[in-house]
Amino acid sequence: MATKEMRRTTLSEMKDRYIGQVGTPDRDSYEYELKMEVLGKMIKSARKERNMTQEQLGKLIGVQKSQISKLESSANSATIDTIMKVFKALKADINFHVKLEDDFVKLA
Template structure:
């Protein structure tokens, strides 16, 4: 008697994960040191990209923006790659030179302060 091959193929179930679940699993849960560092670095990277985009939309070179702000081109380049080493003062000067509106939201426990 010959063995018959089944034409029926098994369906493999793949478990999917949300981004939040992946962050919790591989970076750490919200409130952990690793997760806080990750979120901070991510925000600084986004801020740097915002600076670069605003500069490019205004057709300025890094050198031209640096002159408007009073810093070297290298500092603008560093800001655009990640703003984590910049002072708030420098970031404010950059956005002012770019004629960009800045809003800050500060939450201290149950109190919420919005600075515009």
């Protein structure tokens, strides 16, 4: 009895096949959405570590509880200014890395 060897596929290969190659609009959109979801989860985690409610965090930065909830589920609609205010209120550091062609610019 001959056995077939299973071919393993990496996550990158799966994304290339089903979402699109890196640099295509569909793949860029997917990667952006994923990053915004992760950012939202980081905000929620930091808020909970500080034993803070969404309402308390909202009051600290001047927004409604519903905006904090929306931000935690996905940071898509948030401005950089709002994200910076949230992390400052949470006493958490945030760093941005911006790549301009072959050069990196770091914002802390």
